Amino acid sequence: AVSVPDVGSAxxxxxxxxxxxxxxxxxxxxxxxxxVIWFNVFVVTATPLLSIYGLCTTVFRPKTAMLCVAYYLWNxxxxxxxxxxxxxxxxxxxxxxxxxxxxxxxxxxxxxxxxWWSRHHRAHHRYTDTDLDPYxxxxxxxxxxxxxxxxxxxxxxxxVDIKDLQNNVVVRWQHRWFFPLTxxxxxxxxxxxxxxxxxxxxGGIFFAGFLRLTCVHxxxxxxxxxAHWLGETTFDDKHSxxxxxxxxxxxxxxxxxxxxxxxxxxxxxxxxxxxxDPTKWFIAFCSYTGLASHLRKFPDVEIQRSLLTMQLKTLxxxxxxxxxxxxxxxxxxxxxxSFQSEAHQRPLVLISGFxxxxxxxxxxxxxxRKLLETHVGKDATSSFFGGVYDHxxxxxxxxxxxxxxxLQGGLELLHETAVPPCSKLQIVRWS
Amino acid sequence: AVSVPDVGSAxxxxxxxxxxxxxxxxxxxxxxxxxVIWFNVFVVTATPLLSIYGLCTTVFRPKTAMLCVAYYLWNxxxxxxxxxxxxxxxxxxxxxxxxxxxxxxxxxxxxxxxxWWSRHHRAHHRYTDTDLDPYxxxxxxxxxxxxxxxxxxxxxxxxVDIKDLQNNVVVRWQHRWFFPLTxxxxxxxxxxxxxxxxxxxxGGIFFAGFLRLTCVHxxxxxxxxxAHWLGETTFDDKHSxxxxxxxxxxxxxxxxxxxxxxxxxxxxxxxxxxxxDPTKWFIAFCSYTGLASHLRKFPDVEIQRSLLTMQLKTLxxxxxxxxxxxxxxxxxxxxxxSFQSEAHQRPLVLISGFxxxxxxxxxxxxxxRKLLETHVGKDATSSFFGGVYDHxxxxxxxxxxxxxxxLQGGLELLHETAVPPCSKLQIVRWS
Ligand code: HEM
Ligand code: HEM
Ligand SMILES: [Fe+2]
Ligand SMILES: [Fe+2]
Ligand SMILES: [Fe+2]
Ligand SMILES: [Fe+2]
Numbered sequence: 001a002v003s004v005p006d007v008g009s010a011x012x013x014x015x016x017x018x019x020x021x022x023x024x025x026x027x028x029x030x031x032x033x034x035x036v037i038w039f040n041v042f043v044v045t046a047t048p049l050l051s052i053y054g055l056c057t058t059v060f061r062p063k064t065a066m067l068c069v070a071y072y073l074w075n076x077x078x079x080x081x082x083x084x085x086x087x088x089x090x091x092x093x094x095x096x097x098x099x100x101x102x103x104x105x106x107x108x109x110x111x112x113x114x115x116w117w118s119r120h121h122r123a124h125h126r127y128t129d130t131d132l133d134p135y136x137x138x139x140x141x142x143x144x145x146x147x148x149x150x151x152x153x154x155x156x157x158x159x160v161d162i163k164d165l166q167n168n169v170v171v172r173w174q175h176r177w178f179f180p181l182t183x184x185x186x187x188x189x190x191x192x193x194x195x196x197x198x199x200x201x202x203g204g205i206f207f208a209g210f211l212r213l214t215c216v217h218x219x220x221x222x223x224x225x226x227a228h229w230l231g232e233t234t235f236d237d238k239h240s241x242x243x244x245x246x247x248x249x250x251x252x253x254x255x256x257x258x259x260x261x262x263x264x265x266x267x268x269x270x271x272x273x274x275x276x277d278p279t280k281w282f283i284a285f286c287s288y289t290g291l292a293s294h295l296r297k298f299p300d301v302e303i304q305r306s307l308l309t310m311q312l313k314t315l316x317x318x319x320x321x322x323x324x325x326x327x328x329x330x331x332x333x334x335x336x337x338s339f340q341s342e343a344h345q346r347p348l349v350l351i352s353g354f355x356x357x358x359x360x361x362x363x364x365x366x367x368x369r370k371l372l373e374t375h376v377g378k379d380a381t382s383s384f385f386g387g388v389y390d391h392x393x394x395x396x397x398x399x400x401x402x403x404x405x406x407l408q409g410g411l412e413l414l415h416e417t418a419v420p421p422c423s424k425l426q427i428v429r430w431s
Numbered sequence: 432a433v434s435v436p437d438v439g440s441a442x443x444x445x446x447x448x449x450x451x452x453x454x455x456x457x458x459x460x461x462x463x464x465x466x467v468i469w470f471n472v473f474v475v476t477a478t479p480l481l482s483i484y485g486l487c488t489t490v491f492r493p494k495t496a497m498l499c500v501a502y503y504l505w506n507x508x509x510x511x512x513x514x515x516x517x518x519x520x521x522x523x524x525x526x527x528x529x530x531x532x533x534x535x536x537x538x539x540x541x542x543x544x545x546x547w548w549s550r551h552h553r554a555h556h557r558y559t560d561t562d563l564d565p566y567x568x569x570x571x572x573x574x575x576x577x578x579x580x581x582x583x584x585x586x587x588x589x590x591v592d593i594k595d596l597q598n599n600v601v602v603r604w605q606h607r608w609f610f611p612l613t614x615x616x617x618x619x620x621x622x623x624x625x626x627x628x629x630x631x632x633x634g635g636i637f638f639a640g641f642l643r644l645t646c647v648h649x650x651x652x653x654x655x656x657x658a659h660w661l662g663e664t665t666f667d668d669k670h671s672x673x674x675x676x677x678x679x680x681x682x683x684x685x686x687x688x689x690x691x692x693x694x695x696x697x698x699x700x701x702x703x704x705x706x707x708d709p710t711k712w713f714i715a716f717c718s719y720t721g722l723a724s725h726l727r728k729f730p731d732v733e734i735q736r737s738l739l740t741m742q743l744k745t746l747x748x749x750x751x752x753x754x755x756x757x758x759x760x761x762x763x764x765x766x767x768x769s770f771q772s773e774a775h776q777r778p779l780v781l782i783s784g785f786x787x788x789x790x791x792x793x794x795x796x797x798x799x800r801k802l803l804e805t806h807v808g809k810d811a812t813s814s815f816f817g818g819v820y821d822h823x824x825x826x827x828x829x830x831x832x833x834x835x836x837x838l839q840g841g842l843e844l845l846h847e848t849a850v851p852p853c854s855k856l857q858i859v860r861w862s
Contacts, residue, residue, distance in 0.1 A: 012818045013821075236824050236825065262824070263825060311746055312746060316856055319739050322735050386444060387444060389444070390445075426858070429856055429857075430854060430856070
């Protein structure tokens with residue numbers, strides 16, 4: 001019953017789902033009018049256009065500007081600390097006041113209810129880079145940034161477990177009242193603050209409303225586009241997510257996305273203290289106040305393992321890109337007799353059981369031509385290793401590149417000195 | 432005649448020399464008056480003391496300050512580009528005008544003739560960190576910075592080849608006239624410039640003379656002390672030399688000393704364009720003007736090899752410092768029958784031929800407790816590898832830490848999936 005496991009099944013579930021899904025047709029010049037979700041198109045085009053109109057016609061007052069920044073940060077936290085790390089990934093527990101604070105902050109970002117957002121996000125993690133990934137990170141920057149939400153989903157959303165969200169009172173409340181809530185907190189409230197307190201209704205609508213919202217939208221969208229495109233695959237290169245400071249700055253810390261996809265239930269996106277992850281700092285602060293608890297961390301040793309595995313992989317690629325001394329068993333075996341007679345033709349020196357042609361090196365030898373000449377046809381091992389001069393590791397490595405043969409009988413016991421320092425540690429692949 | 436080479440000889444030459452050398456006795460409270468080289472002690476104590484006296488009693492005029500800096504740089508170049516890279520290491524060829532320029536620049540640094548300096552320096556390279564190293568890098572910062580030149584050499588200077596220097600007209604000339612030259616260019620000339628051109632004789636003597644000389648001395652001494660103590664062993668850790676930006680700044684670029692000891696005949700000390708090596712830039716400029724030629728470089732591939740070897744070594748140390756999954760042949764082999772009966776006691780899951788205890792992980796599983804429960808006592812290989820969910824490499828690594836046994840017959844053909852991603856590349860040591 002149990003023998004060699006069947007990995008032909010990798011992706012079996014995905015293939016089965018795709019086969020049963022009857023995807024919608026590709027979008028063409030003919031059908032796009034029918035396939036587009038007009039409401040979404042309207043929102044993402046109207047907000048930037050109205051922002052620009054505002055910038056051209058309205059004075060941007062300092063107080064309103066400060067409101068924009070504060071409101072932007074609040075909305076962003078709603079998405080990053082709330083929608084994303086709390087509800088999509090359950091990376092910590094939050095008390096009800098904090099949940100309401102985050103639910104309302106997130107609703108003002110105008111990008112769907114927690115329930116809708118987290119369901120898609122969980123599918124994105126579960127099916128990253130496959131055709132079941134709703135954001136389609138593998139389909140290019142434009143599609144993953146915006147395109148995917150402007151047309152009807154081509155493939156029915158694959159199953160993900162959202163029972164926890166269905167049972168959560170805050171999530172249920174926010175989903176039920178989503179449209180009024182998003183209108184009030186996405187536009188009415190910020191506009192009214194500027195209008196009411198410093199009588200800047202126009203600025204409130206255009207800047208605190210539309211301009212701030214445009215920024216929130218595209219900052220968050222960058223997690224799906226930029227974070228799957230720009231930066232390093234620090235912990236794993238199986239999938240597209242990448243770590244980059246720039247994305248982190250744009251997204252309150254969500255830019256260490258390679259880490260995040262590898263350790264999605266970790267409340268941190270950045271592990272190092274000096275990396276930019278204000279969302280993590282916010283959650284840690286909430287935990288300090290008691291509003292958050294059970295902050296989840298992936299075991300540190302697993303994080304180290306992933307990191308070192310990638311570093312080893314990178315190093316191995318670099319090592320493979322330059323030549324290394326020929327392995328001893330690929331060299332011709334030469335007997336003492338032929339070594340002696342060949343040494344009359346060209347300057348051959350025996351060191352550590354290997355025969356070296358030092359012809360081209362003679363005049364470049366820092367120890368001088370003479371010392372080499374006197375050892376032609378002889379064993380210079382002990383001279384080379386300290387009898388005359390204890391050569392550096394670099395000299396030893398260089399020596400190995402001059403090998404032309406192995407002396408018969410000289411290598412029966414492969415000695416320490418026969419292995420150049422550059423070959424003492426080897427990277428081998430399991431196979 | 433030729434079999435396994437004899438490396439008992441590493442250091443044979445050094446041991447033989449030491450045995451025959453009859454070293455002077457260690458310095459004690461009793462004998463130090465006799466062992467000290469009073470002239471050297473006088474020079475290195477008088478210069479800083481006179482500098483301080485000058486600073487307390489004399490106005491430091493801007494013009495004199497600029498002269499100090501210019502003269503300092505000129506002396507430093509004399510030592511770094513001249514004494515060191517040209518004459519000690521023959522790392523390039525210089526035409527006579529450049530040689531005289533450097534010989535005179537160096538003589539003003541008041542640290543012996545080219546011949547004396549280079550002979551010691553060659554011995555330092557040849558016998559680094561041994562008792563034949565005249566600077567004694569292994570004897571601590573104070574000794575290598577200054578101590579070694581204040582007492583009679585404890586051990587007769589070991590032989591080094593300086594035939595090239597004995598044949599060089601500039602070196603011979605400078606050695607012959609060393610004392611008058613060093614007095615004129617080390618003190619008289621800089622003092623006279625300030626005195627003659629802007630009537631600052633006192634400033635000329637105390638600042639352009641003594642203060643500048645103190646700085647030149649200790650900058651150069653840092654190459655023997657700081658550069659063997661502070662920084663990274665980027666290319667080799669067999670010996671004490673280290674690479675550090677700070678030392679490079681103090682010494683016109685000689686601070687990449689690990690590189691330099693590994694590749695001493697390279698005219699560069701820093702290989703990267705963004706590293707601070709003004710001496711290299713000066714030599715390159717001289718080559719552009721035709722005053723220098725035959726700039727020597729060690730083959731780039733050898734530099735890469737050394738670098739990668741050290742990186743691999745560092746990575747290996749990091750890898751050895753954290754735990755890794757138990758190798759499969761160290762696990763107990765369990766047959767199907769015992770697996771079944773034990774699975775009634777504790778939650779055992781079979782994946783890739785290994786039996787895992789998932790007890791502690793059940794409640795932390797991001798995919799939920801249920802999915803694990805339903806696989807207790809069963810083979811979950813294909814579910815784990817995509818049948819239900821295609822787990823990340825981190826999940827795969829984590830899984831390997833839960834191994835408690837290998838199923839009998841389940842591993843006859845060790846399959847790809849049985850090796851966690853963190854173990855796919857291994858570092859092995861030649862032995
Ligand atoms: C083909 C074989 C050899 C190679 C590739 C080689 C390479 C080198 C290199 C790269 C150096 C510079 C210092 C260092 O990196 O350690 C050096 C220095 C030296 N080599 Fe060799 N060497 C070879 C054979 C020998 C032999 C057979 C002798 C002696 C019999 C010898 C004697 C010396 C000495 C005395 C120095 C020191 C020069 C000095 O700093 O004064 N070398 N060699
Ligand atoms: C002891 C063995 C297992 C370990 C160590 C493990 C570990 C993990 C980890 C770390 C994740 C987070 C995502 C990732 O890193 O890929 C995860 C998610 C998941 N696991 Fe497992 N798992 C195990 C067994 C299983 C089994 C046997 C199944 C299915 C029968 C399963 C189904 C899932 C599913 C469906 C998810 C996705 C949850 C979601 O994102 O919606 N796991 N598992
Ligand atoms: Fe992602
Ligand atoms: Fe996520
Ligand atoms: Fe040194
Ligand atoms: Fe040197």
